[in-house]
Amino acid sequence: MNEQDAGRRGGRAGEDAGTYDYVIVGGGSAGCVLANRLTRDPKIKVLLLEAGPRDRYIWLHIPIGYYFTFGNPRVDWCFTTEPEPGLKGRQIKYPRGKVLGGSSSINAMVYIRGQDADYDHWEALGNSGWGWTDVLPYFKRSESHVDGASEFHGGSGELAVEHIGESWEILDSFEQATLESGVPATDDFNRGNNEGVGRFQLTRRNGLRCSAAGAFLKPARGRPNLTIMTEAKTKALILEGGRCTGVQFDRRGKSMHASAGHEVILSAGAIGSPHLLQLSGIGNPEHLKSVGIPVQHASPGVGENLQDHMSLRMMYRVRDTVTLNEQANSLFSKIGMGLRYALYRKGPLTIPPALVNAFTKSDPQLNRPDVQFVAYPVTFDKVGDPPHPFPGFTASACLLHPHGRGSVRLRSSQPNDDPRIQLNFLTDEADRETAVKAMRAVRRAVACPALKRFDPQEIQPGPAVQTDDELREAAANIGMTIFHPVGTCKMGSDDRSVVDARLRFRGIAGLRVVDASIMPTITSGNTNAPTIMIAEKASDMILEDRRAN
Template sequence: MRDLGAWDYVIVGAGTAGCVLANRLSEDPDVRVLLLEAGKRDNYLWVHIPVGYLYCIGNPRVDWGFKTAPDDGLNGRSLVYPRGKVLGGCSSINGMIYMRGQARDYNHWRQLGLTGWGWDDVLPYFKKSEDHYAWDNELHAQGGNLRVEKQRINWELLNAFRDACEQLGIPKTEDFNGGDNLGSAYFQVTQKSGFRWNGVKAFLKPAQGRPNLQVLTEAHVSRIVFEDGRAGSLELDVAGEASKVTIDGELLLSSGAIGSPQLLELSGIGNPEILKKAGIEPFREMRNVGENLQDHLQLRPVFKVKNAATMNMMASTWTGKAKIGLEYLLKRSGPMAMAPSQLGVFAKTDPSFETANVQYHVQPLSLPKFGEPLHPFPAMTASVCNLRPESRGHVHITSPNKSDQPEILPKYLSAEADKRVAADAIRLTRRIMAAPAMKPYQPEEFLPGPDYTSEEELVTAAGNIGTTIFHPVSTCRMGVDEASVVDGRLRLRGFDNIRVVDASVMPTISSGNTNAPTVMIAEKGADMIKEDRKALA
């Protein structure tokens, strides 16, 4: 067995959070930091070109290739569930949308007893990372590691949709990230000069010259080995070679909402009944590991349109494709520079909601599902998701083999409140498309179809057209109660040298895309780790 030596900090997972931790912790030259990534380096061309997500999702070169279990809320369907298996993790294949969520989200965490996690507490960490293309004020910052830019596109059809929203009382806004994201705007994105700006470029490359930081790719951890009740070492494969890592200080799990609970369960930490059924000898009972899975279910209503440019038509001919490629080559703009979703809208499906409860990702294109060709007719998609779902699912191992994917069951639409929001979201979408601003384009509902009208029919329709928007969180829930998996300082309960630092610790899902909150969690987590080390010195 190959011995990889002893380290002060061993980080499992070089996704968004892992890259942040590796940078911040290795700032101290007196500590040794090892970053482990099961995937390969991010030298795949399509990682860096924004439209390349189309060639990354489902591609084993960069994606774990997970699928959900058949879900009753989706009328028995199973979904492709992309997760980045590459340096940079999901930041290398995601939608690049920079979205913090709402102040209400973090104030709710504080109300749950998590002191230090309110909006005023976390805002400085959002700003610490940020390198905003235009703003440097009380809400935004320049000079940080994470580049945030406006998109290099403009679509007549999306502008009309925005006007239609305004006609329904949904205002236009310039900033989704000030604490209240109600309104419509083009999304700001983690790009620089028309290229994806992933966790590697933002955080890892600036730290690469440090002699106290080592990064290993193709390093797949099998289990944590415990000694005297602490994490003593890891067993792993590095490019297929059995290896061992000794943990002198802390073990930091940053493998995300799927990978972090999976590794804990493979190591005997979790619900004893689930572990025994999977062939794992329980080491420490912790029944909520892998529970509390939350995700944004995006409903994808599609409308045929006329009299407007759409990607469906632009990309349908070799001439059109050539023009798209040439524009990107010469200007780094146009469709190849697009994030998967271009226009954002935050709205209320019912005025009783305190803040916006749904988010639109509007696109001048349509397709049956990711990875399939665009529809052969001009159309647009007005995807809409419930920002604060009450449905809760789980992630659990089914075998002792680290290479076997765990069971992922989101249990979408299992809560009655989520069914109501889904039906109301489809109704709201229809009202927007029927507004005067959209009339020149003669929208005609294609999916789910105008025949779905009653509450029951609309819930069925939601199950038919719903899919993940790739935001799984909360499977290692942070809390002050004994049933929580980690405490407010991200320490795994019952252990003094294991922390979980990634999106899995969110008590409740943030109201929007989850990459920026994950960066914030890692920034704050790094400071906590440094503070605790200093206190012990």
């Protein structure tokens, strides 16, 4: 019996890393919050395991470092999807953070909670305690908003939230054009009803990224009851008599195991958590048998229900203005931007790729926005390529409530083999129709008077694409992800649910899942803030259950 089989069946192989009250697998957004909150009680002993390294790489902390961390195996898992049938068989690069802070250390820093209706829908599905009024206090608890505490924002939490503070003339005009197209203005997307156009808020402090590691783990790092192990890849959960009692992991070439007196908490994300469950023999029996893994517990929903936001990147060439294209292609401009950042912590190095944002409805009959516009002052063929040599801007249209569902499944029984990620974008007719409406909505905004003097010329998908059929074809050609995977260990009470409303694994004691994978449906917008909220709420539930037992 190999070490992984030993873990699945309750045996322990390798060096003993000790016994803890809680073992948290994954040092991303959720794991960092949990490590902080649980170790506030000095009697609670916690082990946090992170497969990646410490967050010491400089580009993790400079906001524009987004461009240097994606596709960088030092801090990114560098996943790639399976060929996508709705996208002409294209495979999509799928970055996920492999570092303390997880994807919060490499993401675009956007702070978006979603809509109140998102959470009320979760509750309507049978998840008591997850409505908007229930979750709002947890959003506020973690937040340190630049404008201070208010009805909708927290002022004394660990996570810094700031206004962008930078702009370009072309983006100011795009914002005005979107208003002219009929989208209302808003100065805050985080009050429950996020319909409108305005500027993002960012998880940033004094010109530096405020990741979950910086916000939550750094203040807790010195606590004697918290042990953090980086470069520690968990290979299997240890199961004994229907209970999860620990984990088997490798660290720097050494096989190790750790025991959990109360719970093992999976916080490895919507890709990592189902992957580890399946490696441990927990999942759909037919799938597990197909890759040669003995079934320890049947849970057919593990790895299913994958949802993400698809983006349709529409690009425009403009004139008589300066955009980031020219600035990034000029040595003189790059030196100037670097000096401005070094001296004042201001300028383009302090921002994510996107600045102007809008939430709108593809159909006025809808009860909430289903499309997001994201605009940024640069155009390029693909992430990692240099900007185009002419002035331009991008206006992406994102589908907020996809009908298509994907999956995360094992490629093999080997822990080091990447999972098979299938997004299934545009495989549902409703999504194809929304994509057409979303691209037409962007075009309506770009055609408004506020942008006329810049003479915007569409270069993707291009002016030749006009009919609904042509736009559907274009969507299949240009559709991408904005890296918001959720839902693969969804909470609920039906036979495809993986965890209950307290995030306890259904059918296995001593095991909880706390990350974006538990979302039954995806939230309307970027998913990092909701993930932090989930961990805040989960920490209270974990402590309540501890006291009750």
